[in-house]
Amino acid sequence: TLEQALDGAEYLAVCFSASYCPSCKKFMPALEYAYYQGGLESKKCKVLLVGADKTEELFDMYRGKYPQFLSLGFEETTQLRTALRDMWKVATIPHVALLEVPTSNVLHRNVRIQVEGDPRCDAFPWTGVDTSIDTKKDISHGFPQRSWKLGQLIRKQPRFYQLGHFAKEGSKSMYMDENA
Secondary structure (H helix, E strand, C coil), X not given: CHHXXXXXXXXXXXXXXXXXXXXXXXXXXXXXXXXXXXXXXXXXXEEEEEECCXXXXXXXXXXXXXCCCECCCHHXXXXXXXXXXXXXXXXXXXXXXXXXXXXXXXXXXXXXXHHHHCCCCCCCCCCCCCCCCCCCECCCCCCEHHHCCHHHHHHHCCCCCCCCEECCCCCCCEECCCCC
């Protein structure tokens, strides 16, 4: 029963993930580390794996990789995933919502960044931490981007497709290496 599964838990991390997702394959080891080594388990946080695989066989193989996490059957997960995805506006996976167990209040709609950035979970449950990503602002400085020229944008926020690297921090000259 739900009561037995959540016995003693104060928090529930609802993780939307799938076996076919490359980002999920990179994220799930971080979540496992946070659970065991980071102390989510000792901080009374349980993880509910909400798989997004299309077939029951793939779904069962995927949740079999993570037996330490709670999960529902294939049919129940499909219904739950659809309802929660619409309610919480889950657009991409992996996605981890953090809830308080006794009240079912949603503390954070997505703590994926916190799990990856704080693997020891020192700041758990990340209260007072902004978990949203504002694409209108530069993450490092908080300045609106609309006043920047293209060259300034590239220097302030390098992207994965950028074909060069800066020689020194703050330098305006770029060079190319074998990674480019």
